[in-house]
Amino acid sequence: MIESEKIELLILRQLSQEISDAEQIVLDNWIRQSDKNRVFYQKQVELFKAQQLIFSKNDIALSRELTKTGVINHLLRKSNKVKNFVYSSLSVMLVGLVVSTLLFNTSIEEKNRLLAGEFKIVAPANSPASFDLPDGTKVMLNAASELVYSYNAASNSRLASIEGEAFFNVAHDKKNAFLVEGYQHTVKVYGTEFNMKSNSQLKQCEVTLREGSVGILNTAHQEVARLEPGQQFFLNKEGNAKIQAVAHMNEVTDWTTGRYEFKDATLEEIAATLSDLYGVNIVIQDEVLRNKRYRCVIQKEQSVLKTLQRFSIITNLDYEINNELITLKQK
Incomplete structure (x- = not known):
């Protein structure tokens, strides 16, 4: 019997259009061995296509490893909009993702099951990443940064946590706030653009608002500040926090270019x-x-x-x- 890890790798290579003729024969034979194998293979193809649509249609180069639950572990993407920025090391811990084209053909229960879960995106050193979250929020993740995102279908809550730096363009949703956790503080937004830096080693947190309005919450989830466009919240390693005006927004966001x-x-x-x-x-x-x-x-x-x-x-x-x-x- 072929090891499950080898089959997962063969499916990955086929979907990435890197499979050899010999490997294709091995995979075809395995699929024909049982209905269980055929169903498993079809499920991986459907999930692969769903992931493509969710994250972008722009010049995607994909690579993934399948977990035991059959969910995509790694996705590589090169974006036309951000030249030379490679989106890599997408580690999916437990997530089923779906796009709008899928939602029309599935029940509410199935949609909730697919959306629910958590995943982590890691941008390695020297490789900033640009991607879309399942709710439509656009994120630019700086090099050597990571973001964990979770969606609770029952409460429609959107929660992210960041270590490093990221620029967010949050999808507008009046009813359901988007929360981003950083070092000792959380940002609460309903639809806005802001830059956030969080470094637990340096014990610093910085939030700069470009558009919209955000609230800054402490560890007790009490709002301690409300930012307006052009303002910045900064917490230094001594634990002192302040709000200051940003004269030139490009000084904060130019890292995206x-x-x-x-x-x-x-x-x-x-x-x-x-x-x-x-x-x-x-x-x-x-x-x-x-x-x-x-x-x-x-x-x-x-x-x-x-x-x-x-x-x-x-x-x-x-x-x-x-x-x-x-x-x-x-x-």
Whole structure:
């Protein structure tokens, strides 16, 4: 008997149009062995097509591993709208997804079953991701960030949590709020555009509103602030929170186009961004330098070496490269 893992891989390769003639023969023989095998195969094809429609129709390159429940584990996508941004490592833990074209041909119970569940999307270092959630919300996930999304069909609740940075264009829904959890705070929205950064290691949370209105909730789910367009909520590692006006919104959202601008940012914050952006480990040799503040602009299209050279000139800092470890130090 062929191992289930091998069959799952063969189905993946066939749906991704990467299967060889020999592998196709093995798969065909397995499908013909029993009705159970045929039903399993058909189910995977239907789920695969549903996932394609949900996440985009733009130049999709797909790759997936099937879990024991037959749900897609990995989906790779290249978006035409965001050149060179690769959507990768979509880890689906327990989710059945469906699109509007499917909803017309299924019962309410079946629709709820398919939508209910939770999944996690991970954007690896050097690979920001752009995707649509099942409710229509558009998300741009920065490199080395992850988002967990869940939908409760019984209460129609939409809940996401983020570690890293993401830009949200939330689908409008007056009745059902969209909640995004971050470090010690949650954002409550009904339909809006905002940028959110959450870093549990740095103990920071930042929410910047571009359009609409959002409420900031504390750990007790009490609203502690209400933002208007052009305002930013910021919680620093000392636990102090403030609301401030953002003079230039592009300084916050330019990362979605590969441009990262820092104004009065600590070296620790800049180093963390460089690490996520280029997939390298960066250490700061002198502890005093960690909280020193700098102004600079980083272009993702530039190599890490060129970025370090420019950064060294601007900041008067030196750097040392040892394989994938970069050390920043005083000249």
